[in-house]
Amino acid sequence: xxxxxxxxxxxxxxxxxxxxxxxxxxxxxxxxxxxxxxxxxxxxxxxxxxxxxxxxxxxxxxxxxxxxxxxxxxxxxxxxx
Numbered sequence: 001x002x003x004x005x006x007x008x009x010x011x012x013x014x015x016x017x018x019x020x021x022x023x024x025x026x027x028x029x030x031x032x033x034x035x036x037x038x039x040x041x042x043x044x045x046x047x048x049x050x051x052x053x054x055x056x057x058x059x060x061x062x063x064x065x066x067x068x069x070x071x072x073x074x075x076x077x078x079x080x081x
Contacts, residue, residue, distance in 0.1 A: 005033075005079040006059045010048040014071020018046075021072060025050065028062045 012018065025032065031054035038047045052059055059076055066074035 001064070002055070003053050004056055004059065005021070005053050006068075006076045008050040008052060008063055008066070008074055008076045010050065010066060011073040012048065012071065013044075013073075014069075015046075017069045020069050021066065024062065024065050024069075024077075026069040028058065031058060031062075034035070041065070065066045 012021065014074060025035070029056070031052050033051040033053055035050045037049075040047055052062070054062075056067050056078075058080070063076045066072055
């Protein structure tokens with residue numbers, strides 16, 4: 001299976017979900033290139049961007065699991081190659 005590079009954009013509107021979010025990211029740590037988090041205090045939310053290099057199925061699994069967390073939205077954008 002070919003690996004792809006993707007960026008997962010995550011919006012955190014429920015701070016109580018942060019522990020579960022970090023646990024998921026830890027589980028997929030072998031694929032993560034890097035991450036950036038921005039607290040947006042004006043809207044009481046956090047914005048996280050995760051760069052990942054993984055098989056398509058793993059990217060989809062992580063994105064889906066993140067999106068199922070209460071107060072978390074996640075979408076992936078994929079490289080063409």
